[in-house]
Amino acid sequence: MFSVPPSCKQTLGSLSTSIQHQISTRPMLHSNYRAFLRRHNHTDIKPNNIIIDREEDRKEVTIHRVQLADIEDSIMVPLNRNILGKAVGNRRWRSLRAHAEARANTPSDVFSSGIVTQGSSRGVDVQVIVLQHQLWYFGNNEYITVFLKHMGDENPWGTDVNIVERLG
Known part of the structure; x- marks a missing residue:
């Protein structure tokens, strides 16, 4: 069972839009996505499943670690294989492929991550x-x-x- 470290107390979705903007534009957020997506198809990427260990002062936000939660919604998809016939993921953040119940795979998660990151970087509520x-x-x-x-x-x-x- 996946457990969240005590130091990771907030999800991206629970942060203010101004802090989301600062965090989502950081290279660390993107590199953590890439590292996870190489191994899993998460199928439920959304702001409330992105856990951020951070510190904040008056000038900026320092990110220590970013993790994906809700791992029971992930699946190991072998290389060059796909999930077919399922509209996987949260409909708000779902890739076009997943909406069409077509090939859902790592690129689908990258697409979903991009939507979450883009929305956060714009300060979308x-x-x-x-x-x-x-x-x-x-x-x-x-x-x-x-x-x-x-x-x-x-x-x-x-x-x-x-x-x-x-x-x-």
Whole structure:
């Protein structure tokens, strides 16, 4: 069973977007991905499965180690072999091949890693995107107003925030 070292306390997904931006542009993050991807097909690469051992001061973030968690969602895929017929991975971070249930392999994980890294380097707030999609598919301006009222004053979105503008 895989255990997370005590010093690795935060996932990429739990960090602020400004810290994600600093971390995701570092060569160490990329080299750790490459080292892992040479051996496994993780099938579930997403920000909450990337564990970062880091220190932060006023000027910069120092990364000591980056690891992938949730190893039970990985599989050893022999060289020149593929996973076929399965839409593997988290749909938000899944490669096009995996969406099509076509050849999922190390390049698929590299693609997923790139999406996670690119989103983090831009400072994208994934929760905003997920909420945006849910409201677009199932709601309208009236629904958004009712939703905010239902959530109450202490919700992280704040009733004074114009959520329609925030969500685009």
